[in-house]
Amino acid sequence: MTETNAPATPAPHYPTMPLPAKEAWPALFALCTGFFMILLDQTIVAVATPEFQRQLHADYNQVIWVTSAYLLTFAVPLLVTGRLGDRFGPRNVYVVGMAVFTCSSLWCGLAGGVEELIAARAVQGLGAALLTPQTMAVINRIFPRDKRGSALGVWGATAGLSTLCGPLLGGLITGTVGWEWVFFINVPIGVLSIIAVMVWVPRFPPAARRIDPLSIVLSVVAVFLLVFGLQEGESMDWAWWIWMMIGVSFMLFALFVRQQVVAEHRGRDPLMPLSLFRVRNFSLGNIGIVSMGFAVASVPLPFTLYYQQVHGLSPLQAGIMLVPQAATSLVLSPIVGRLTDRYSSRGLGASGFAVMALSTVGMTAVMVSGVHHYWTIIPLIGLGIGNSLVWAPNSASTMRDLEMNQMGAGSGVYNQTRQLGSVIGVAAVGAMMQWRLTVDDPGTAFGLSVLIPAAMMLVGVTSSLLSTNNLHQSQARK
Template identity: 75%
Template sequence: MADCPSVTDAEHVTDTRYPQLPLPEPAAWKALLALCTGFFMILLDQTIVAVATPDFQEHLGADYNQVIWVTSVYLLTFAVPLLVTGRLGDRFGPKNVYCVGMVVFTLSSLWCGLSENVGQLIAARAVQGLGAALLTPQTMAVINRVFARERRGAAMGAWGATASLSTLTGPVLGGVITEYVGWEWIFFVNVPIGVLSVIAVMVWVPAIRTSSRRIDPLSVLLSMVSVFLLVFALQQGEKEHWTWWIWIMVAVAVLLFAAFVRQQVVAESAGRDPLMPLSLFEVRNFTLGNIGITAMGFAVASIPLPITMYYQQVHGLSPLGAGLMMIPQAATSLVLSPLVGRLSDRYSARRFGAFGFTVLAASIVGMTVVMSTGVSHYWTVVALVGLGVGNSFVWAPNSASTMRDLSPHQMGVGSGVYNQTRQLGSVLGTAGVGAVMQWRLTVTDPGSAFGQAILLAAGVILVGTVTSLMSRDTYGVSGDRRVPAGRDDRRADGRADTGTAR
């Protein structure tokens, strides 16, 4: 890769190895389809595992802590390297890194299914998380490069619909597989999808110019160690009763992150490529969008477990029955996401996002009321539809608004930062809601405990409402809206972008 022209010195030079970006519309949609196949598989894996957890706990003779680590180790190895893997896409090409990540994820899925004890399963899930970390940032980086500015909202809408489809398919498929085939097949199902994804990406996703600048190694070390310490401390805090050494880990993580930020300035001044250029955060919508997606990750990762446990432990539903109850949320989001994505290219993405975050918070409160009052669980359908509406109004508008004003050579690192903040939000949510749930289970009935636990997510999600309202409107389609002073609206091909912002 060393002989590839860098973004900085060859961005406007015609090179037959690299197609002109953005791609023509049909080619861009083919690339999106290929990438969404892998994105679908990752999300499908997470939802299937949640439904099948009680089954493999019984078959592998695992205790509660071991079961928690089947999920926690995946989140750990997924979250820790995301900044680095985003930059690897810039250095070696997002297409190449995506394919490597998909191969790792597929092979480790096979290993998960073949595991003979819970220790092997935890190890395989750790490798699986690493594969997911390699491929996830590349998806958004490619989408924001191959689509013209005025079509990125529509593309993100399709991306959000893929997430909804996996949410719809996962619980149902997981319930069917667990009850009628065996828990091993919740992992084996990834293998054919992974093979299909690699083939599609090789054929339909274009090669993209890479950067030849050397990434600062100290930045990599500081980033990974600080994130590891923080995530591990949050995951183990409740189990260890938040003892003194947990808080020491948190403090060290904060200090190392401060050193990491300082190192970005040093690396840039020395001519090395900073792992996370601080100039990214000079873009107002990028900063606010990352705060919003952290809140979204908090809610999305934390509320499914209390809800599915409520269905199974309070109302006696089977894993399949619990999965079927989640259909209204996923179906609503699946229908609305593409429409909202297209509309966010023409209208105010920030207002869409604020509406979505607010509906999510209100729906979680509604879910709490139903779960805590002992009424029929079928009343949760109303709240689940609200969750579907909120999801569809957050994913595409927030993603498009966050990434739209970045320059092409910032897309890889920007995607890495965006995905890492989302994953950190997921870890915080899992730890926070899990701690509240365990606390409330000791003092009240299970239905009330599960309902009260998710109220924490409702409070956090309102942060997204505030950040959406604070952001500036960005539009994909040109009109009479003015471009803010000082913003460079040149694309990688040297032509002026038609989109504007205010």
């Protein structure tokens, strides 16, 4: 009997990394399209909140959960979704995440009640969690070490553009065609992003080992308890069970760290390889991004409340007041990105954190003094300068020394710590505002509350100064 040999299945072809510039830059454009949409959604929805509250007859707690549900499902799985990019390929996970985000955006706009809107926002947050870590992971794979600063500068400019467009576009859309369209606008952008990513972003070889399932469970439960406790602590008057949730989350984090060692010994892929933290700049960069997330998420609320409740501006006018910060960051981020490839990320990042600290103190001085609110333009421009000096240098320094097979895990950790910093910042500044409003006038209360993020910026200065100058190492690997 003659044995017939079946033709061997050809192995999939994966392009050599990094890519030539003519292929890498279109891929970056495709990724930034989705990144822009995610960030735009966070700012544009805030402007539309009073309108959908009125039309859907929602109470204050329900309105809060429209945002809280999104942030919760966005923050909790980031560590896992970063590793899913390693396991199944970042392009595939990005496309799935964008499809989930786009479809849930359509669901948000069609929601007939606030409960349905909350559910749709929760699914939307999950889509954002799937795609967000893949952006940084792909950028660090397709660009050579000596060009990543320029790429991350464009990435930072995308964030500045979304911050600039969000309040203005949100006010325009809500006032003309209705709040539903702040969600519907995501649909064509999402479809465009999926097509562009499929065309321009290459495939990457998947990891062979299965991710340790117990690590996934411990991570998700620990982050959920911490984020939920911090989000709901103020509204629940920091009841004993809130503190118990936070305490249990820290215990689970400790078990999670131990499980990473156990998984490695048993031949399974740890969710967060502890070898990442043996890279000095990665550890310090994550401290820096916690500080940045803390400040970026926490300061807009007291700023906008100051403009609206102290000076009587409309939501759109308050959004316009924040334009100088966003415009400055938009213009400077690509320039700083190019400087990151030539000069020390350590000096640029430390300068950015310092400028942000001084500018935040300047905002406090203006808000407490009772002078005209136009004086806030000066510290806001300073905040825009500081933002542009932090994003690309801190990201490049953090990720530059990681190996290619560590990019997914590193990106997941980086985004997870940034989001945790954001949640902690919002909780801390919210509690500070609540306390100071009982003893001070609103302007003083809002002004003093932002001193907490100013202090956190000093942590960022310290972490940047302690990092090593890896610019020369990068150039040596060219």
